[in-house]
Amino acid sequence: MRIAMIGAGYVGLVSGACFADFGHSVCCVDKEPAKIEALRQGRIPIFEPGLADLVATNVREGRLSFTTDLAEAVEAAEAVFIAVGTPSRRGDGHADLSYVYQAAREIAAAMKGYTVVVTKSTVPVGTGDEVERIIREVRPDADFAVVSNPEFLREGAAIADFKRPDRIVIGTEDERALAVMNEIYRPLYLNQAPILDMCRRAAELTKYAANAFLATKITFINEIADLCEHVGADVQDVARGIGLDNRIGSKFLHAGPGYGGSCFPKDTLALIKTAQDFEAPTRIVEAVAAINDQRKRAMGRKVIAACGGSVRGKTIAVLGLTFKPNTDDMREAPSLDIIRTLQDAGARIRAYDPEGMEAAKGMLQDVSYARDAYDCAEGAHAVAIVTEWNMFRALDLDRLKRVMAEPVIADLRNIYRPEDVRRRGFTYKSVGRV
Ligand code: UDX
Secondary structure (H helix, E strand, O other): OEEEEEOOOHHHHHHHHHHHHOOOEEEEEOOOHHHHHHHHOOOOOOOOOOHHHHHHHHHHOOOEEEEOOHHHHHHOOOEEEEOOOOOEOOOOOOEOOHHHHHHHHHHHHHOOOOEEEEEOOOOOOOHHHHHHHHHHHHOOOOOEEEEEOOOOOOOOOHHHHHHOOOOEEEEOOOHHHHHHHHHHOHHHHHHOOOEEEEOHHHHHHHHHHHHHHHHHHHHHHHHHHHHHHHHOOOHHHHHHHHHOOOOOOOOOOOOOOOOOOOOHHHHHHHHHHHHHHOOOOOHHHHHHHHHHHHHHHHHHHHHHHHOOOOOOOOEEEEEOOOOOOOOOOOOOOHHHHHHHHHHHOOOEEEEEOOOOHHHHHOOOOOEEEOOOHHHHHOOOOEEEEOOOOHHHOOOOHHHHHHHOOOOEEEEOOOOOOHHHHHHOOOEEEEOOOO
């Protein structure tokens, strides 16, 4: 299959490289010449394990190319994927679809022969109808179908998620388009991934419902964690106790500082707005978004409590800044609110993150950055573990204690066993465990 991928951002790049690896011929298009030039030279603008190798192999073997010329890529393609950004619109929380609609206009002007236009970007219900209308308006004669094919990959595990998905969702009622999509995903039949075909609106909603449900699961266990602290129970026991019930499932039950990232906060908000517009409010999701928002600052207050109630004039070492490990993504990271809360309370912040410090520099003020975890903890009155990078899981606690001004650890990801840390003379606070 010949595929054009519009948008060489996170989803576009991962999807493009994986489709090429399936054996398709893929051309990734982006408006930014610098990005395309860098990709041509083998430089990947994002941190994602395995992606650089996958891109290099497929470029070398002639299946993957990059261009700024959308028309050229679209003309040659049987399927055109729209994988441009859909940020939250300033002010009202709705997804901003201007990039999607602009792409639709440009695709319409360029396409030749029967073309399947696929939205991979996360788009609100009804966007496919509008994309279809736009294409029809620009090219009344065009032979095409618009399909929704949402992406469920996680940052840090994107390639594995793409190649071994739990399911593939294809939203179309056009038989020809379904045949094209089945051909594109044929290599995954080998993995027996279920391919679900449904109407376009159901596919669009599936993506939002999945993310909102996962966000709800996390928020649920976070509230149970808070309750555990009051009643003297261990949230990890409770999570395991409920998670082994197959109806609940054990994943996404790790209590922590609240969810962040480029998807959950934005997608829950967009779902809430859509539901309100249709006068069918999703009140559970509304509560989830509000609770998660408050939680991030509450975690800052938790660090303050671990320090005996005041951090004025103290130095707090923050380990981990990104919204989760194995990414350099700082979007909606809980660390941002936690650090601001600590700064508002008069703390000095020293931080270390293996991948996130560059991005953090543009988002936080008055933070000093360290070379590694021990350098970060030097002279600190507390260490706050905010992101569970593997390198923080096996710290030499005796060494850490020697360099710190006060032996206090606030482990917001529950990566240590309380007794192990306390035995070494630390004051130790975690989430949902006493
Ligand atoms: C998510 C979805 O998993 C993915 O299917 C969708 O396509 C995009 O959004 P991602 O944002 O990359 O992926 O990260 P994910 O691993 O899902 O984690 C999201 C946030 O939830 C992180 O901040 C993480 O720390 C938090 N989280 C996750 C928890 O606090 N507890 C958990 O048990 C799981």
